[in-house]
Amino acid sequence: MTAPRRRSRRARRVREALLGYALVAPALVVFGVFVFYPFAKNIWLGLYRTPPFPGLPKRYAAFDQYERVLTSPEFRNSLRTTVVFVVATVPTGIILGLLMAMLAHQRLRGITIYRTIFSSTVATSIAVASVIFFTLLNPQVGLLTYWLGRQGEPSLLDDPRWALWAVSGVTIWQNLGLSFILMSAGLQGVPDDLLEAAEVDGAGAWSRLRNVVMPLLSPTIFFATIVGSILAFQAFGQIDLLTQGGPLKKTNVLVYAMYDAVFRQNNEGKAAVLSVALFAITLVLTLIQLRLLERRVTYER
C-alpha cells in the first residue's frame, strides 16, 4: 500500500524538478552564452597581450597588462572624463526632474498637459536626442550656434573646452523625462498636506521642504542617483554620434574607449582590462545601493 504511494510521490517530485529545470533552462542558456561566458572571457583576455598584427599568437602577460592599462594616462583621462560626465549629468538631471515633479504635483487646471510635456523626452532615444542637438549645433545652420553667437566658429562639439559639457547637456535633456517620472512617483508617496505645508509662501517654506519633504523623498533620490550613475558610466551613443571621443580625447568616456580599442586599434586585451574596470565601478555602485536598501528596510521596521 505505502510503497507505491511513496513511489508516486517521488515520481511527482522528480517530475516537478524536471519541469523547474525546463522552465529556467532557456534563460540560463542565454545568460551562459551572453553574460557569464563573455564576462569570464574578458577577465581572461585581460591577461593576454593582443598581438600587433592579427594572426600572431596572444602573449600571456599575467597582470602586467592590467597594470599597464590602468596606470596609463589614457585610462586616467577616460576615467576622469567619465566621472566628470557622471557628476555633470546625474545630479543636475535629478534636481531638474524634482523641480518639474514638484511643480506638476499641484492641483491646477491643465496640469496633465504639463505632465505629458515634462515626460516627453522619455520618448526620445539617445540617438534621436543626439541627432537633434547635432543639427542644432551645426556650425553653419544650427540654431543654437546662432543664438550662442558662435557662427563662423567651430561647433561646440569640436571645441575641446566645450565638447564634454555639450554632450552632458544633451544627455541631461534626454533624461529629463525619466527623471521627472521617477521623481513624480516618489512624490506620490509624500502625504499631500506635508507638501502643501511646504508650498505655503513666506518664511519657513524652504526649511519645511528641506526638513519634512526631502527626508521622505530621499530613498527615491538616492536610488535615482545610483541607478543614474550606473547608466551614465555606460554612456556610448551620444559620444559616438556627437564627438567620437574627441576633440583631443576630451569626451573619450570608458565605453567609447573600449569600443575604440576593439574596433579601431584592434586591441582586445586593452578593451578587456577597461571592461573589468567598468565592472568594478558598477559593482561598487550596486553594493552602495544594496547597503542603502538594507538600511531603509531596518528603518522601516
Next chain:
Amino acid sequence: MRTVLRYLVLTALAAVVLFPIYITVVNSLLTPGQIAGRPPTLFPTHPQWHTYSTAWSQGHLGRYLLNSFLVTIVIVVGQVVTSIAAAYAFAFLEFPFRRTIFVLFLATMMVPFEITFFTNQATVVQLGWYDTYLALTVPFLATGFGAFLIRQSFLAMPGPLRDAAELDGAGHWRFMTKVAVPLARPSIAALAVFSFFGAFNQYLWPLIVTKDERLRTVQIGLRYLRSTQVDQINVTFAGTVLAALPLFVLLLLFQKHLVRGLTAGAVKG
C-alpha cells in the same frame, strides 16, 4: 496672482523641454534655405511635407522602422515568456539548486551589456550570426530583472489560491495560464513596456553586429542620416521625427503603464 506665477514657471519649463522637439518638427517642414536663413524661421508658413516621403523612401526610414519593430517585438515577447517561465519555477516549484540558480539570475544584473559587448560580438561572428536578425535578438531573449520582477508578484499571491488550484486537480500549465499570469498582469505589462523601450532604443549592439543596410534599425539609421550636408538638412530633421514618433505615440496612449514600467524598470541595478 500666485496661480499666474505658477503657470508662468510651468510654461517656461515646458518651453525649455519642448523647444528642441518643436524646432526639429519645424525645421523638418522648412526648405534648407529657410533653415539657414537669419533671423531663424520659427514657424513653417509653407510646410514642405515632401521631406517626410524623402526620408521614408530615399532615407529608407520605412525599412529601418520595420526592422526596429520586428526586433523589438521579438525581444519583448521573448523576455516576457522566459521571465514568466523562470519566475514560475522560482515561485511555485521545488527543485535542487533553485536558490543558486536564482542568485545566478540576479547576478546577471551586475554585468551590463556595455561590459561584454565586444566579446559577445566575437561570439556572434563565430556563430555565423553577423548581419542576421538572430544577432539582433537572441542575446536579449532573457532578463534576470524580468524574472525577478514577476517572481515578486507570483510570491505576493495568497498561498490558499495555489492550494485550491492543486486540490482542484489543475495542472501547472492551467494554473499558470489561468491564475498566476492573469494575477501578475500589472508586473508583466511593466516588464513589457520596460523591455520595449530598451530594445527599441538600442544603439551600441546593432551598430557592431550589422552592416547590411537591410538589417539596419532606426537608431543606427539616424547615424547615417545625421549628415553634415546642409542641402539635405530638412530631411535629417524629418527622419529624426519619424524615428521618434512611435515612442511618442506610445507615450500619449499608454502614459500610465509607461510610468509604471519605467519606475519598476528603474529598480534594476
